[in-house]
Amino acid sequence: MGSNEGKELPVIVRVLDATASEAARTSAVCAKLSHACTDPILYTESSSCLQDLADKTTDILIIDLETIGGDEALEAYAVRCPKAVIIAVSAKGSVSRAVSAMRAGAHDFLTKPFSLDALASKISFQLKQRRPVQPVAPAAPQSVQPVVSMPELSAPPLRAAHIRTESSGTNRLVGTSAQMRDIHDQIGRMAPSQAPVFITGESGTGKELCAAAVHELSERRSNRFVTLNCAAIPRDLIESEIFGYVRGAFTGAADNRAGAAEQADGGTLFLDEIGEMDLLLQSKLLRFLQTGTFQRLGDTHTRKVDARIICATNRNPVQEISAGRFREDLYYRLHVLPIHMPPLRERRDDILPLAETFLERYSAEERRGFRGFDADAEARIISYPWPGNVRQLENTIRQIVVMNDGAAVTYDMLPLIIRDQSSRPGTLIDLSRERSRVAPPSRPFGTIEPLWAQERRIIEDALDAFDGNIAMAAAALEISPSTIYRKRQSWTARSM
Numbered sequence: 001m002g003s004n005e006g007k008e009l010p011v012i013v014r015v016l017d018a019t020a021s022e023a024a025r026t027s028a029v030c031a032k033l034s035h036a037c038t039d040p041i042l043y044t045e046s047s048s049c050l051q052d053l054a055d056k057t058t059d060i061l062i063i064d065l066e067t068i069g070g071d072e073a074l075e076a077y078a079v080r081c082p083k084a085v086i087i088a089v090s091a092k093g094s095v096s097r098a099v100s101a102m103r104a105g106a107h108d109f110l111t112k113p114f115s116l117d118a119l120a121s122k123i124s125f126q127l128k129q130r131r132p133v134q135p136v137a138p139a140a141p142q143s144v145q146p147v148v149s150m151p152e153l154s155a156p157p158l159r160a161a162h163i164r165t166e167s168s169g170t171n172r173l174v175g176t177s178a179q180m181r182d183i184h185d186q187i188g189r190m191a192p193s194q195a196p197v198f199i200t201g202e203s204g205t206g207k208e209l210c211a212a213a214v215h216e217l218s219e220r221r222s223n224r225f226v227t228l229n230c231a232a233i234p235r236d237l238i239e240s241e242i243f244g245y246v247r248g249a250f251t252g253a254a255d256n257r258a259g260a261a262e263q264a265d266g267g268t269l270f271l272d273e274i275g276e277m278d279l280l281l282q283s284k285l286l287r288f289l290q291t292g293t294f295q296r297l298g299d300t301h302t303r304k305v306d307a308r309i310i311c312a313t314n315r316n317p318v319q320e321i322s323a324g325r326f327r328e329d330l331y332y333r334l335h336v337l338p339i340h341m342p343p344l345r346e347r348r349d350d351i352l353p354l355a356e357t358f359l360e361r362y363s364a365e366e367r368r369g370f371r372g373f374d375a376d377a378e379a380r381i382i383s384y385p386w387p388g389n390v391r392q393l394e395n396t397i398r399q400i401v402v403m404n405d406g407a408a409v410t411y412d413m414l415p416l417i418i419r420d421q422s423s424r425p426g427t428l429i430d431l432s433r434e435r436s437r438v439a440p441p442s443r444p445f446g447t448i449e450p451l452w453a454q455e456r457r458i459i460e461d462a463l464d465a466f467d468g469n470i471a472m473a474a475a476a477l478e479i480s481p482s483t484i485y486r487k488r489q490s491w492t493a494r495s496m
């Protein structure tokens with residue numbers, strides 16, 4: 001159901017199950033979906049499935065946990081198809097198994113044997129969640145086109161797993177605070193220019209939305225806005241994701257493929273979390289910015305594209321330069337038109353309009369009757385510090401809407417973390433720090449928990465505290481969600 005310039009594309013379904021007859025039976029679910037499907041692709045072993053997930057578009061992945069060696073292994077599949085609906089199936093169903101499969105990236109879980117109707121209804125529900133919501137009314141001047149919380153499905157054929165293109169909508173940034181009015185003004189002035197835009201700000205402040213707004217208001221809007229999240233892609237794949245590759249460039253490069261730079265020709269290339277890019281690739285990017293030319297990996301042919309670059313980071317770029325992690329010459333090349341997205345706590349006037357926007361959006365989506373907040377809830381929402389910024393506010397309102405119903409959101413409906421100052425995220429993290437501080441001052445070498453394991457424990461504690469919600473956990477830890485994804489990938493790699 002991916003909408004490609006208004007057209008509905010058939011969904012692409014992949015099924016991985018070591019038992020061929022099971023895979024075939026499962027794939028019959030396509031006949032029960034209200035979306036048109038392409039012929040489902042069946043796999044009986046993991047490696048070819050993993051390869052295709054990395055290289056090709058996937059809308060729905062139905063995956064047997066026994067075939068991949070358990071729920072822990074699921075994450076390696078989920079990171080390769082971040083936009084797909086993933087349904088985990090297993091003959092060994094239990095609540096804890098379902099929970100851990102969903103933490104590892106599944107959207108839903110079914111115990112074998114399951115009925116195709118049950119599977120179809122789970123898939124349809126997830127597809128519905130991802131359907132772009134149409135604007136309700138051309139209401140207030142700053143009114144926004146509702147944002148799809150999950151990316152759209154079914155990419156154009158050339159799109160890589162980590163690359164997202166969008167072509168719809170106008171400026172969707174809600175906010176009438178003085179700071180946001182200033183940002184709207186800056187966006188309006190910067191949009192017509194061809195110069196690079198450099199967006200800074202804490203995680204969840206709306207940097208990606210801001211980049212999209214620059215594109216939407218530019219003459220490039222009829223071409224693609226291509227997002228590449230440098231933190232979500234394994235480092236050794238970033239170059240091929242940006243510049244593409246030719247057949248045979250590396251093991252598994254079965255076809256020629258255009259990278260994000262080529263896909264953004266005539267449009268905008270948004271490099272999110274550019275601070276995560278390694279130094280070697282930074283020098284290649286610099287060359288690309290200086291000349292507009294590049295070569296696909298393994299190619300001798302030089303290509304030229306015209307893509308406007310917008311990049312974003314939640315790190316302090318000047319500190320990154322001093323620490324030797326960011327090339328100064330690249331910084332000056334990119335840092336032409338800077339925009340800083342202030343944290344939500346510094347623009348409190350935006351909190352209520354944002355909360356109301358999300359309440360309206362999610363009430364419509366979840367078919368609830370909420371029309372506003374009562375006085376106590378409103379006061380708490382406005383006074384809460386929102387360390388995870390707009391993303392945390394959005395997730396909180398969504399959670400409230402899913403878990404409750406009524407005409408008004410009341411104080412009691414607010415999650416404990418918001419209601420109770422003493423259980424603020426900072427306190428949570430401090431507690432885990434306290435735990436490590438009470439360790440005896442000198443312990444024999446080998447009894448010290450390695451840093452990565454401590455980090456893992458802290459991150460997993462935070463995930464537990466937020467029922468596995470990565471965005472909320474990241475907000476509480478004051479790191480970006482992609483850092484959590486990356487760390488989890490590295491733990492999986494350690495255990496392989």
Ligand SMILES: Nc1ncnc2c1ncn2[C@@H]1O[C@H](COP(=O)(O)OP(=O)(O)OP(=O)(O)O)[C@@H](O)[C@H]1O
Pocket residue numbers: 144147149172173174175201202203204205206207208209210272312313314354390391394480481
């Ligand atoms: N001003 C805004 N109006 C409406 N929605 C917003 C606004 N700012 C952020 N959001 C929503 O909050 C969420 C996070 O926004 P976005 O991804 O743009 O933040 P970010 O700064 O790029 O985060 P990160 O650094 O973690 O990538 C998104 O769902 C986005 O739609």
